[in-house]
Amino acid sequence: MQVQTETRRLNDLKATNAYLRLGTDVTDLEKSISTVGLIAPLVISVDNVILAGARRYQALLNLGYTEAPVVVIDKGELERELISIDENLVRKDLNKVEVEGHLRRAKEIYQAINPYEESAPAEVVGMDANDEEIQKKKVILPAEKFLNIVSEKTGLSPKQIHEAINRDEMASDEVKEARQSGELSISQTNEFVKLTKDEQKKSLNHIKTLPVKEIRSFVKMAKSQGVEEALRGTPKLPHAREFMEIEMMLKKLQKKLKQLELEGIALEHFPQAAQKAFNEVVNFGRVMDEEEMKALQFYKENGYHQETSYQA
Template identity: 40%
Template sequence: MHVTTAKLAEIKLTSQYLRLDTDVSALKKSVESVGLIHPVTVNQDRELLAGARRFQAVRELGWEELPVQVVDRDSLAQELISIDENLVRSPLGPIELERYLNRGREIYEALHPDANKVDLSADEPTAEQKLERREQEAQDEDSFAAVTAQKTGLSKAVIQGAIKRDALASDEVKRARSEGELNATATNEVIKLDRETQAKVLPLIAGKTAAETRRIVAAARAGGLDAAVEESEQVVPLPREYREMLAPVKRVNKSISRILIEELRYEGPQQRKINNELMTLKNNLVQYFRMVGIEK
């Protein structure tokens, strides 16, 4: 590994992990002020491995040359360098993060066969197994999850969960996630099934809560797809309006209870607005309870 200077025109932007469409305005100001502190990383063929944002900044500033760190590694090690750069420096979306973490794990474990492996088991561990895993993780310092946790500040549990979602999910599940039809919590349940069953269960859990999804997946694991269909049909769907109302109502009730218990009074400029909103809420609640047949 050595540092030299290269022309920007010579550098090849071929890596799939390069992020060349981000806002680098702040970075450009820093480079104009103090120069490029850290060189970008390239291989011997001048392919950019790490430092895409720095490259983008100096290119927009009109530089013709820049310092580069040249590495002489095999293709897997070069790919891992690019992944690490993204994990440490670039803001990634959840799907992209999961893909990078899982690919990084595959490469790391291939390059370090004696390191602890990330557990990819989809089975629900017993209490005894959970305790055993906690003890193992407490001593784990060389797995991909442990090493990446130190680099990124993410917990090992978050990293392991993200890796599992990418490693175990079917293409259909990944597509549903990318289109916003499935969140991480539901995905954690679905990946307990084999990939073929995952695709068949997706329509059954559409619009379901986490608890409902858990029940349907458990039924599929115990009795197959027919059992999952039967369980899904027993679920009374919760309308979106009710689902979105539950958490805010809990917070409002908690705040009102505290106000009443502590006799908190407010006579500031927002008093009229607050009272009007509460009066509207009161009238709506009277009508709601009348609608559902609960009147006192």
């Protein structure tokens, strides 16, 4: 179906939508518009509020345009919000926490608009419920259909989308701030958010320094014995944060090498100096793991706990 466009004066449009990303660098977009014109029209509501296309709007103003083609959407408030979220989700400048918040809100809106099953039971639509072919048909729930729709738009797998929404729903504000500042990884967060938001707040400073496997143990202990006991039973290792960062870099390096192997490029194809450096790094990682385990064993055997550093 062909979309009908209209022409509106830019001065009549309202950039009041909270989802609009104004004030960003639109230099490349200005060059594109100057060269080939505006390819995609702005999307607005019937009362001239911009729903999608804030950067295009900004670029047009910067170039001195006074009018622009628009698509007018006559929908309810939730549908208009969903359009704005969709526009942001396909952009590349949202950080991971912002994407997760957008996905969570999009799911809430989708389920509010589609509160019922997409496919009614066979007997409701006059079909024979005992028919084998009818029984094989899968009933699609709104949540499942939403995941598939967003997957097609963003390139994320349904599992990734589900995990992202789960992180945003379960993470405390303090955990989200730690994510924003790079103090917590996605893998750490996936384990940590299994605790309540209050428990997260109490133990966040401690958790930041722990690798994923230790966080998993911490969460298990916290659930069975309480957070305070888990804090006492999980010592913070000296330089744990630095060790964890090095471990993450090692994993990335090994992952990259495996990708190259799929293309027929093995370690022996690299120069001798590169091979030597890689082997030294891998050996260092093994030594680091051994030292970490020794330190953990030492602390456990001697009952050493850094309780003063556990305070949130």
